[in-house]
Amino acid sequence: MYLALFLIFGGLCVAGALNLLFQRHPINSALSLIVVMSSLAVLYLLLGAEFLAAAQVIVYSGAIMVLFTFVIMLLNAGREERTHGSKAAYAVGIPGAAALLGALVYIFLSNGSLLGPTLLGASWVVPTVFSATLFHDLLLPFEVTSVLLLVAILGAVALARKEH
Amino acid sequence: MFSGSVVPVSWYLVLSAILFSIGVAAFLIKRNIITVFMSIELMLNAVNLAFIVFAHRWHQVGGQIFVLFVMVVAAAEAAVGLAIIIAVFRARNTLNVDQVDLMKL
Secondary structure: OHHHHHHHHHHHHHHHHHHHHHOOOHHHHHHHHHHHHHHHHHHHHHOOOHHHHHHHHHHHHHHHHHHHHHHHHHHOOOOOOOOHHHHHHHHHHHHHHHHHHHHHHHHHHHOHHHHOEEEOOOOOOOHHHHHHHHHHHOHHHHHHHHHHHHHHHHHHHHHHOOOO | OOOOOEEEHHHHHHHHHHHHHHHHHHHHHOOEHHHHHHHHHHHHHHHHHHHHHHHHHOOOOHHHHHHHHHHHHHHHHHHHHHHHHHHHHHHHOOOEHHHOOOOOO
């Protein structure tokens, strides 16, 4: 059951990411990225990270991707055209990414017995532990992120404003 | 070990590596500035998955905390980045990264 869920949603993740890569129109890429992020939320649930699964759906596939689709529609972005730059990028990008993937997969699979298994329902990081760490031990970094978000909002408004 | 109720940690890490590599490829290949930005988000998500797997495996809360901070920074980054994209589009009237190669507007 656990293995089946992992294979289904892991496969959905990879399919969505490949669709992002191969679609020419940005709105199709954005929608397939939403599929990737929602499937990742299910994988987080399987790994016992309930709070982060909810945050993934709300923040990533909710807020951030709505912002992306909003900007794509606002700017009326059309299909991307092939240029000289894209030929060079194909020549470098595909082998480079394939080499990176090969190296990472080789390292992970050759150390697979060292890393061990994951069990379903065997979570030690319950939300109480998570919130106690976040709001007690790491209170200052947590407050600093609120300042970061405030600065980001002000920066976004200042940058996107029309100049007179 | 492969009885159906157990998934090896390395499989999750391989999935994370696949997503990250697709993100790198999309970052290099895509010519639309918004899609390039989306592939950065894909890479961040791949790394988040690796963090959560390690947090689960070694019963540490630190990995999940780090993912939360990555999400916050990604939200701030998306807001500022999309505002910059809108400003670039106003100045250049294009979204092609090949035509956005000067720092000045």
